[in-house]
Amino acid sequence: MDKPPKTFAELSPIYRQPLFSLLEMSRQVHRENWGQKEGVQLCRLLSIKTGGCSEDCGYCAQSARYHTGVKAERLMDREAVLAEARLAKEAGAGRFCMGAAWRGVREGEAKFESVLNIVRDVKQLGMEVCVTLGQLTDEAARQLKEAGVTAYNHNLDTSPEHYPKIVTTHSFEDRLRTIRSVQKAGMSVCCGGILGMGESEDDRLKMLEVLCGLDPSPESVPINCLMPQEGTPLAGQKMVDVFELVRLIATTRIALPRARIRLSAGRTALSREAQALCFFAGANSIFFGDKLLTAPNPGESDDRALLKTLGLATAS
Ligand code: SAM
Ligand code: DTB
Numbered sequence: 001m002d003k004p005p006k007t008f009a010e011l012s013p014i015y016r017q018p019l020f021s022l023l024e025m026s027r028q029v030h031r032e033n034w035g036q037k038e039g040v041q042l043c044r045l046l047s048i049k050t051g052g053c054s055e056d057c058g059y060c061a062q063s064a065r066y067h068t069g070v071k072a073e074r075l076m077d078r079e080a081v082l083a084e085a086r087l088a089k090e091a092g093a094g095r096f097c098m099g100a101a102w103r104g105v106r107e108g109e110a111k112f113e114s115v116l117n118i119v120r121d122v123k124q125l126g127m128e129v130c131v132t133l134g135q136l137t138d139e140a141a142r143q144l145k146e147a148g149v150t151a152y153n154h155n156l157d158t159s160p161e162h163y164p165k166i167v168t169t170h171s172f173e174d175r176l177r178t179i180r181s182v183q184k185a186g187m188s189v190c191c192g193g194i195l196g197m198g199e200s201e202d203d204r205l206k207m208l209e210v211l212c213g214l215d216p217s218p219e220s221v222p223i224n225c226l227m228p229q230e231g232t233p234l235a236g237q238k239m240v241d242v243f244e245l246v247r248l249i250a251t252t253r254i255a256l257p258r259a260r261i262r263l264s265a266g267r268t269a270l271s272r273e274a275q276a277l278c279f280f281a282g283a284n285s286i287f288f289g290d291k292l293l294t295a296p297n298p299g300e301s302d303d304r305a306l307l308k309t310l311g312l313a314t315a316s
């Protein structure tokens, strides 16, 4: 393909073509950009600060506004995080991602200084380091980069039009502002979304259109399926249709050929066959370990068995 599709008008016919021709297209792009052997990156996720968040994101068990059964905890100690990072490294993780249930951070705050120290420690272990701490200032982004952060995760989560139906305490534009700070600081952007929050398939393509407009392009794109959380406004949502998920992954692969597409939350609801189809369509990264931030994830040994069955290597 000479030039990847970028706009909604270009993405839509690609997404809507017969599934098998879409998959043939995405396979070709995948092979050209990742070769035959490049495998699936294993990322370990750790919630370093759980619950008690001021924001009202309608999908999130960590918002203080909903009764979800998730208790607010303090920021983990440096040593405890480092111990988890060592275990991740021993288990073969190529990337260590730390998440905090905050609206955001700014330079000079005590909690931010603690995170910088944690990042410096983890960086020594030689894995890619990713953090997701909410909104950033330019200066906070600069300090994270200096401390050794490889990539900053900040998802758009859905289309600009659907976003205000899901979150009211911050805006889609706020999300973009933080992404710009990350880019200015020279960190890679990890940015994706959630499927299954009552949005249309067009909304998903509009989100992808915004992702395609980012310059530089996102280095990784997490695609989460909503894991409905008891007590949240989205608790009653149905699981997204597997073929819609596969179509979006394939279209993302075609539109962002060099991005790592991370099949993120929701794998516990996907069969082995469905996950295989997601990898076939272009997903080449997962979170491994039996817990995400607060929600469950498939067991490590099941994941290893699946990758072995499929003959997929692991990449760092
Ligand atoms: N507070 C920071 C923020 O909002 O950017 C970082 C943590 S937040 C939990 C990170 C991402 O996890 C969200 O942007 C969303 O994509 C994903 N997420 C949270 N709850 C989820 C759920 N129930 N199902 C699927 N994905 C979820
Ligand atoms: C992302 O896109 N997915 C991860 C990571 N970035 C931080 C988080 C998934 C959270 C799933 C719900 C939970 O564990 O509470």
Ligand code: SF4
Binding pocket: 053, 054, 055, 056, 057, 060, 061, 062, 063, 100, 101, 102, 103, 134
């Ligand atoms: Fe807070 Fe992030 Fe959850 Fe929103 S998604 S409530 S900002 S932890």
